[in-house]
Amino acid sequence: xxxxxxxxxAVLESRGFSAPRAATCARLFAEASVDGVSSHGLxxxxxxxxxxxxxxxxxxxEPAAVASFAAWERWDGQLGPGNLNALASTQRAMAxxxxxxxxxxxxxxxxxxxxxxxxGWHAAERGMALIAWTNxxxxxxxxxxxxxxxxxxxxxxxxxxxxAPVVLDMAMSQFSxxxxxxxxxxxxxxxxPGGFDSEGRLTSDPAAILQSQRTLPMGSWKGxxxxxxxxxxxxxxxxxxxxxxxxxxxxxSGVSQVxxxxxxxxxxxxxxxVQRVLDDLMTDIPVDxxxxxxxxxxxxxxxxxxxxxxxxxxxxxxxxxxxxxxR
Amino acid sequence: xxxxxxxxxAVLESRGFSAPRAATCARLFAEASVDGVSSHGLxxxxxxxxxxxxxxxxxxxEPAAVASFAAWERWDGQLGPGNLNALASTQRAMAxxxxxxxxxxxxxxxxxxxxxxxxGWHAAERGMALIAWTNxxxxxxxxxxxxxxxxxxxxxxxxxxxxAPVVLDMAMSQFSxxxxxxxxxxxxxxxxPGGFDSEGRLTSDPAAILQSQRTLPMGSWKGxxxxxxxxxxxxxxxxxxxxxxxxxxxxxSGVSQVxxxxxxxxxxxxxxxVQRVLDDLMTDIPVDxxxxxxxxxxxxxxxxxxxxxxxxxxxxxxxxxxxxxxR
Numbered sequence: 001x002x003x004x005x006x007x008x009x010a011v012l013e014s015r016g017f018s019a020p021r022a023a024t025c026a027r028l029f030a031e032a033s034v035d036g037v038s039s040h041g042l043x044x045x046x047x048x049x050x051x052x053x054x055x056x057x058x059x060x061x062e063p064a065a066v067a068s069f070a071a072w073e074r075w076d077g078q079l080g081p082g083n084l085n086a087l088a089s090t091q092r093a094m095a096x097x098x099x100x101x102x103x104x105x106x107x108x109x110x111x112x113x114x115x116x117x118x119x120g121w122h123a124a125e126r127g128m129a130l131i132a133w134t135n136x137x138x139x140x141x142x143x144x145x146x147x148x149x150x151x152x153x154x155x156x157x158x159x160x161x162x163x164a165p166v167v168l169d170m171a172m173s174q175f176s177x178x179x180x181x182x183x184x185x186x187x188x189x190x191x192x193p194g195g196f197d198s199e200g201r202l203t204s205d206p207a208a209i210l211q212s213q214r215t216l217p218m219g220s221w222k223g224x225x226x227x228x229x230x231x232x233x234x235x236x237x238x239x240x241x242x243x244x245x246x247x248x249x250x251x252x253s254g255v256s257q258v259x260x261x262x263x264x265x266x267x268x269x270x271x272x273x274v275q276r277v278l279d280d281l282m283t284d285i286p287v288d289x290x291x292x293x294x295x296x297x298x299x300x301x302x303x304x305x306x307x308x309x310x311x312x313x314x315x316x317x318x319x320x321x322x323x324x325x326x327r
Numbered sequence: 328x329x330x331x332x333x334x335x336x337a338v339l340e341s342r343g344f345s346a347p348r349a350a351t352c353a354r355l356f357a358e359a360s361v362d363g364v365s366s367h368g369l370x371x372x373x374x375x376x377x378x379x380x381x382x383x384x385x386x387x388x389e390p391a392a393v394a395s396f397a398a399w400e401r402w403d404g405q406l407g408p409g410n411l412n413a414l415a416s417t418q419r420a421m422a423x424x425x426x427x428x429x430x431x432x433x434x435x436x437x438x439x440x441x442x443x444x445x446x447g448w449h450a451a452e453r454g455m456a457l458i459a460w461t462n463x464x465x466x467x468x469x470x471x472x473x474x475x476x477x478x479x480x481x482x483x484x485x486x487x488x489x490x491a492p493v494v495l496d497m498a499m500s501q502f503s504x505x506x507x508x509x510x511x512x513x514x515x516x517x518x519x520p521g522g523f524d525s526e527g528r529l530t531s532d533p534a535a536i537l538q539s540q541r542t543l544p545m546g547s548w549k550g551x552x553x554x555x556x557x558x559x560x561x562x563x564x565x566x567x568x569x570x571x572x573x574x575x576x577x578x579x580s581g582v583s584q585v586x587x588x589x590x591x592x593x594x595x596x597x598x599x600x601v602q603r604v605l606d607d608l609m610t611d612i613p614v615d616x617x618x619x620x621x622x623x624x625x626x627x628x629x630x631x632x633x634x635x636x637x638x639x640x641x642x643x644x645x646x647x648x649x650x651x652x653x654r
Contacts, residue, residue, distance in 0.1 A: 069428030069593055071398045101396030102431050104589070129560060131458075145611035145620040157556040159563065166559060168552045192529065192547065193519075200614045202519065219545025220519065225495045225623040228608070229484040232493060233456060235600055236486065236591055242600060244607040260587070262431070264563055266396055273562055273569060280571040281555070284472035287527045293472040296552040 004030045004312045008045060011325045015052050017059050021084060028083045032115040033312050036303030039178050040115035042314060046321045048081075048114070056253050057081050057111050063088050066108075066239070071100035074238055077110025079253060086113035086132075086257060087122065093261035094128050102262040108240025109254050112136075117169035117300065119259065120158030124165030127265035130158040135231045135243050137252040140173050140215050143224035146200070148213055151243040152176075153230045160264060161274040168296040172227035173215045180206040180215075234258050331357045331639045335372060338652045342379050344386050348411060355410045359442040360639050363630030366505050367442035369641060373648045375408075375441070383580045384408050384438050390415050393435075393566070398427035401565055404437025406580060413440035413459075413584060414449065420588035421455050429589040435567025436581050439463075444496035444627065446586065447485030451492030454592035457485040462558045462570050464579040467500050467542050470551035473527075475540055478570040479503075480557045487591060488601040495623040499554035500542045507533040507542075561585050 008026035009019075017025060029048075032041030051057040061080035065073060073096065077085040089105040096103020113119070113134055123130035136151035152171040159166040175194040183190055184206040193202045195209030195216045202216070209215060217223030235242035240256035284293050307313060335353035336346075344352060356375075359368030378384040388407035392400060400423065404412040416432040423430020440446070440461050450457035463478035479498040486493040502521040510517055511533040520529045522536030522543045529543070536542060544550030562569035567583035611620050634640060 067594070069590065070426070072428030072589065074594075099397070100427055101399030102429065102587075104429050129563070142608040142611055142620045142622065144613050144615070144618050145608065146614055147611050149608055149611050157553070157560070159556055159559045166556060168556045170546075170549045170552065174546060174549070196614075218547075218549045219497075219501060221621065222497045222501070222545045222550075224621075225497065226482075226484070228604070228622055229486055229493055229495045232486045232601055232604060233484070233589075235604075236456070236594070237589065239594060242604050244604055260429075262399065262560075262564065263396065267394070267401075267563070267566065274559055277555070277559060277562075277569050277571055281469040281472065281476055284469055284474055284476050286471050287473055287523075288471070291471055293469045294548065294551075295469065295555055 001030055001034060001308065001312050004033075004042070004314065007322060011049060011322065012059075014327050015049065015059055021081075024087065025081055025084055028087065028114065028118055030312060032118065033314070034304055034307045035115075035117070035300045036307070037115050037117065038313060038315070039176070042312070042322065043318050044114060046318070046325060049325050051111070051253075052081075056251060063107060063110075071096050071102060072104040072106070072237070075105055075107045077107050079109060079111060082111035082113045083118065085110040086119055086259070089257065089259045090119040090122055090130065090132070090261065093130070093259040094123060094126065097128060097261040097263040101266075102260060104237070105259045106234070106237035106240075107257045107259070108238035110257055111253055111255065113257065115169070116154045116156040117167055120156040120167040120169060121165065121300075123261055124158040124160040124167060125163070127160050129160060129262040129264050130156065131260040132156045132258060133230045133234060134257040135234045135241075135246065135255050138243050138247040139177070140217055140224070140227065142228070143217065143221040146214065149244070150217070150224060150227045151231055151246070152215070153227045153234075153243070155226075155230060159274060164297070164301060166274060166278075166295060166297045167300065170218070172217055172223045172230070174218045174223070175215070177210070177215075180210055184210055328357055328361060328635065328639050331360075331369070331641065334649060338376060338649065339386075341654050342376065342386055348408075351414065352408055352411055355414065355441065355445055357639060359445065360641070361631055361634045362442075362444070362627045363634070364442050364444065365640060365642070366503070369639070369649065370645050371441060373645070373652060376652050378438070378580075379408075383578060390434060390437075398423050398429060399431040399433065399564070402432055402434045404434050406436060406438060409438035409440045410445065412437040413446050413586070416584065416586045417446040417449055417457065417459070417588065420457070420586040421450060421453065424455060424588040424590040428593075429587060431564070432586045433561070433564035433567075434584045434586070435565035437584055438580055438582065440584065442496070443481045443483040444494055447483040447494040447496060448492065448627075450588055451485040451487040451494060452490070454487050456487060456589040456591050457483065458587040459483045459585060460557045460561060461584040462561045462568075462573065462582050465570050465574040466504070467544055467551070467554065469555070470544065470548040473541065476571070477544070477551060477554045478558055478573070479542070480554045480561075480570075482553075482557060486601060491624070491628060493601060493605075493622060493624045494627065497545070499544055499550045499557070501545045501550070502542070504537070504542075507537055511537055
């Protein structure tokens with residue numbers, strides 16, 4: 001992993017990132033790949049550097065405090081790197097939680113936070129619960145509608161549990177565009193309906209959904225409703241852009257995010273509780289005897305253990321592209 | 328509506344509720360029916376009184392403060408009436424938010440809150456955002472599992488917007504048992520898959536799901552994950568029971584809840600933002616020209632306007648049963 005981080009750092013420093021900011025930014029990208037989320041790890045890095053080069057992401061900008069309402073603060077991300085801004089906001093929310101029991105940072109004018117789970121793991125591994133979300137450009141139709149007007153607005157909920165926290169990291173669409181593209185390129189159907197075709201019929205055919213752009217919100221009207229209220233709260237609490245405003249920009253930037261940290265460590269005994277609940281779930285009889293019951297976070301832990309042992313999974317083409325970014 | 332409230336009040340007072348508590352409790356039940364949610368309004372009232380009569384719900388118990396961590400407080404619901412406890416907790420979270428910008432009340436040892444939306448509307452109509460949830464008895468299998476071990480853990484997210492707030496009120500199952508029973512009794516299929524049959528196949532046949540008890544979490548693995556983290560946080564923050572503990576009791580009682588209020592009124596301009604976002608959604612071309620695009624809260628507003636004009640919708644059999652409860 002150290003080699004991978006060093007290479008990303010070198011690219012970031014060549015773009016003017018200070019050494020400590022390059023180190024943190026590189027680590028967040030590498031950790032996403034180690035945790036099995038390459039789509040927002042190494043695979044995303046070239047696109048991120050492209051945004052730096054075009055000035056969409058401003059490498060040297062840090063979040064600036066705008067307003068304080070005691071346990072709730074507003075910050076301006078100044079269009080800085082999304083992952084550095086999000087990590088700083090998580091840390092600030094945790095500091096507020098230490099003072100007030102819980103703390104909320106609302107961050108306007110920031111960029112894509114890459115892998116949302118990073119911030120959940122960060123908080124949970126330090127004994128804090130985290131509820132965080134971001135809005136996005138419009139990429140999902142409202143319920144009953146036909147064109148992308150809602151964001152898929154990823155939500156992260158992290159519950160501390162020693163070195164095995166329960167970390168939910170999910171977008172509001174049932175499947176990501178990336179997953180639909182992978183299935184489509186292999187000519188495979190999705191495991192369940194993932195959107196509507198151009199005639200408005202629910203379908204598991206990824207090609208038909210990629211064409212219609214009508215992705216299915218998770219839970220249909222429920223996920224559409226949740227995407228909407230997350231967008232409204234993110235924009236309202238941060239005094240930042242809503243999805244409709246982000247859609248009016250030439251590309252996704254200037255998004256709004258919320259980070260709520262809760263200092264559960266000061267309360268008694270979270271660890272026994274979580275273990276007791278997970279033990280109950282894991283002893284259920286599985287549908288498929290080869291596939292035990294699942295819960296959020298364990299897949300990441302498995303991938304992390306394997307990749308720290310075997311090395312960071314690196315796509316050859318992506319690695320070559322990253323090499324070419326060095327200048 | 329006044330007649331309906333008076334009748335419920337009379338029944339509650341006959342069970343020893345003090346006059347002000349009977350008035351509030353009766354109003355919450357009647358308002359749920361007015362808002363089009365009879366399942367947790369009048370239709371639920373006889374069962375509620377049954378629980379009062381059997382001592383599951385203790386009519387004279389009020390929440391007691393257990394611990395304070397500044398903006399986060401723990402309360403013990405003392406097995407009092409769930410709707411009175413939840414309203415008091417919402418009000419307390421709002422008071423904390425006035426002091427700290429946001430406030431969190433975690434309530435242990437309470438009872439079914441009836442209609443969760445009640446608390447979202449209460450906060451939003453007073454200019455506050457609310458994020459609240461409850462755990463429940465086990466009624467949904469974990470993802471990949473076969474028996475009910477997760478709760479359907481309703482989540483409420485309310486965003487203020489003058490007299491037209493956006494209020495999401497949703498359980499983590501795609502369809503409620505009540506809705507599946509209604510469809511089954513009419514021999515109708517669900518509008519989309521709502522669970523698995525006993526062989527583990529996804530199905531829209533409500534009878535097959537009622538038999539297998541394998542309801543589909545909204546968004547499949549995503550809703551199952553969200554149900555789990557909501558349960559863990561509710562039990563952890565309140566130091567109360569998790570779903571697995573509630574399942575060990577003879578019937579659902581002693582549940583755990585969380586109420587997070589955010590004092591958005593002190594920040595500028597929420598109303599323009601919400602209107603701008605809703606205007607964008609509502610101008611999308613609908614799939615079905617007779618069914619405009621939907622968003623959370625408008626159905627309630629429509630039902631409320633109609634029922635305040637035409638009178639509270641009352642099922643004749645339910646009304647007779649309520650009459651017979653008077654003693």
